[in-house]
Amino acid sequence: MERTLVLVKPDGVQRGLIGEVIARLERRGLRLVAAKFMQVSREFAETHYAIHKGKPFYDGLISYIISAPVMAMVWEGPNAVAAVRQTMGATRPTEAAPGSIRHDFALEVGRNLTHASDTVENGEKEVALWFKQEELVDWKREVDRWVFEK
Ligand code: DAT
Numbered sequence: 001m002e003r004t005l006v007l008v009k010p011d012g013v014q015r016g017l018i019g020e021v022i023a024r025l026e027r028r029g030l031r032l033v034a035a036k037f038m039q040v041s042r043e044f045a046e047t048h049y050a051i052h053k054g055k056p057f058y059d060g061l062i063s064y065i066i067s068a069p070v071m072a073m074v075w076e077g078p079n080a081v082a083a084v085r086q087t088m089g090a091t092r093p094t095e096a097a098p099g100s101i102r103h104d105f106a107l108e109v110g111r112n113l114t115h116a117s118d119t120v121e122n123g124e125k126e127v128a129l130w131f132k133q134e135e136l137v138d139w140k141r142e143v144d145r146w147v148f149e150k
């Protein structure tokens with residue numbers, strides 16, 4: 001089953017939107033695999049966002065992600081990566097589809113509330129970076145057969 005890393009970033013935590021994000025992912029039918037509320041260190045933030053090093057927004061991005069705690073989660077389901085990216089909306093909130101989280105709750109790219117893995121490969125890498133194998137819960141829901149075709 002495809003897995004993706006989701007972060008409710010510091011602005012989402014400060015604004016009391018953890019529950020909103022979780023509710024939308026649950027409602028979509030995705031299955032929660034792991035969750036932890038944590039303060040990210042600068043070093044860890046630099047590892048997570050290594051791909052953006054050297055970009056003009058990099059320093060601001062690092063200070064943003066370590067400015068308050070984050071809620072880190074792993075969600076799974078068929079096409080979980082694409083489904084979660086769609087539920088979050090485009091990186092720039094003013095380009096995010098109506099009904100998406102970034103559209104409904106955000107205005108600025110530097111305060112866009114959430115992170116979600118952008119490819120299946122990066123999903124696997126990010127899940128492994130943020131969570132130990134034993135923190136990932138393998139479980140089934142009674143409702144799974146009504147949400148997942150296979
Ligand atoms: P996403 O978070 O949608 O995967 P990304 O990986 O391209 O977007 O960038 C990571 C984060 O960096 C993004 O959520 C917000 C910030 N960011 C991206 N582009 C930016 C820009 N042009 N100006 C300011 N912040 C930016």
Ligand code: MG
Pocket residue numbers: 116118
């Ligand atoms: Mg990204």
